[in-house]
Amino acid sequence: MRFDFPTGNDPQSVRRRIEAMEMILERSMVLPGTNYRIGLDTIVGLVPVIGDIITAAMGSYLVWEARNLGLPKWKLWHMMGRIGLDTAVGSVPVVGDAFDIVYRSNSRNLKTVKKHLDKHHPETKVIDQ
Template sequence: MRPDQLGIDLPLGKDVHSIRRRIEAMEVVLERSFVIPGINRPVGLDSIIGLVPVVGDIIAMGMGAYIVWEARNLNLPKWKLLRMASNVAFDTAVGAVPVVGDVFDFMFRSNTRNLRIVKKHLDKHHPETRVIDQ
């Protein structure tokens, strides 16, 4: 199925604005898909699939690596890409530890950190893609 058939409006282009929207959408899915009732803390797939030993952490790492790959398509400097990759690697390594890693996944949001790096770069070098957050 195509994304538009699923009710998802993601641009498929290779332009800066389309890539930014895809990265933002992936961050929402991984970090803020829904809110836990009672504590009003948003969580996403990264925390949920991280509960599955080994396989869940590998899948979460792959999804986080997608954000780094898209950032590479935006021609971010290598040092920023390395910083983003280290965020994903650190999240994966600590997240792989049973119980402690699951709590860590809940608190450390590597994908949100990586989105912040991408937004800061784009706001400086491509201000026309800036979106006012609500």
């Protein structure tokens, strides 16, 4: 699987970067024996505390990109709250690992950014495959 991270600051490049990061964090591989997709957030989150801190930092990248796009501060705080909840619950052994599989804070944050882009930069909209 190849991930392309465009380098421009235009909304289309930002959209492609955050979509790629969300894919890596939440849906980059299939859970063996199922059709359920997981990503680095779930895998790295298995390492107690440090794994959750690492994935929180990676998830914060989406918020940083959202800030660069001009999302309102209340939306940025909401996005950070999702990451905080994911990190806090994710650091609880066993329960946190199950929560990481189900909650997907990065997918929720991507949805927030996409709604903003679709409204303020409709030229970036792509038909989902």
